Amino acid sequence: MLVGVVLVLGLINISSPAKAEKAVLLPAPSAEVLAAVTPAAQTSETAVFAGGCFWGVQAVFQHTQGVLSAVSGYAGGSAGDADYNRVSGGGTGHAEAVQVRFDPKQISYAQLLQIFFSVAHDPTQLNRQYPDVGPQYRSAIFYTTPAHKLAAERYMAQLGSAKTFPSPIVTQLAPLQGFYAAEAYHQNYATLHPESGYIAQFDRPKIANLQALLPAVYRAQPVLVP
Template sequence: MRRFDGIALAILAALVVAAPVRAERVVRAPAPDVEAAATRKLETAVFAGGCYWGVEGVLSHVKGVHLAVSGFAGGPNSRRIDYARVSEGDTGFAESVRVTYDPKVVSYGTLLRVFFSVIADPTTLNYQGPDHGTQYRSALFPLNAGQDKTARAYLAQLSKSGLWRDPVVTKVERFTGFQDAASDHQDFMRKNPRHPYIMRWDAPKLDAFRQMFPDLYQEKPSA
């Protein structure tokens, strides 16, 4: 969905101005949240929320995030895959982002709050924005019991919140491993700020995050 020829790029560039962007909304903090373990300096979390360019681009600006890496999760990790193969939509993998963060600075629950406030629409099944297919589903991949408890409770909380007209369809999925995307897909938003796709779909999410969560925003993105 993100491979464009010259004509398509021109059309998409025009849509940057012409088409409205989904209205973001601040969701409540989750209860319960994962408590920071005094013996652990850094934690890891994995999120799938459509195109990984924007997911990585926003989460890399969250204070306490040390690293955000685009890649793939959800499929059988015994298979080696790449962007082209996952884009066929039948691998079970979803475009995902692995986040390394300091739980004493930002909690897993706070990352979830940012994710659902400005990154992913939890009511769209197997698509986000212009990207359709199971590889663009929204999903949470807990890496430990605390994350699993918080993720499941938060989805239930969001379902009862009344913030969306449609039901919440984001799922908690079993983590089977993570495979990094190719280097040209890493830090894509930072490296390509004038790319029409970034301007239309992802830059507004970063702007919304900056405005809605100023205390969480860091100007310099993590590596």
């Protein structure tokens, strides 16, 4: 997570010039994917997505209709190592992730998958997202229910069969063992720091892409972490 060309928060060096975020509207989840998601019986469900720096992923879901909260944090490692200084070293097993609590009567888990793969990140980049490199920036879905696992498996298979990306999807699919909220200064970062060079290049385009490609689920006012 860089601001301009100045390294911040102890992040890694850039080995090649940063590229602007790209996005393409991917196929809507198939009937087979939708069938994996049980009919909405609860007022809220939880999903955890990892796709590089959590600032931008959080911002995308904060601007999504039906999302009740989106919290930046860490998943894939233990509670004792779940702090930014340790995670940013890349050796704790964590990924920077976002916990999304949503109302399944307003938006389905299958729709969240479409947003995640379409605009939140590039699922073909292994252990990196653009200038951010390391396993802590990996693409991952940490599923919380068997239905979510099945839906994610089927949607990734659908995208693979359709050859929607020029390279294979490398998204990790793993059970959620624990989610640990990130430090307060990481929450709502894209909203609070629009002047940041990093936010301008990598995260504001994600929000614009959500609005342009999926206007039916876009919300102008983000739902913020208190």
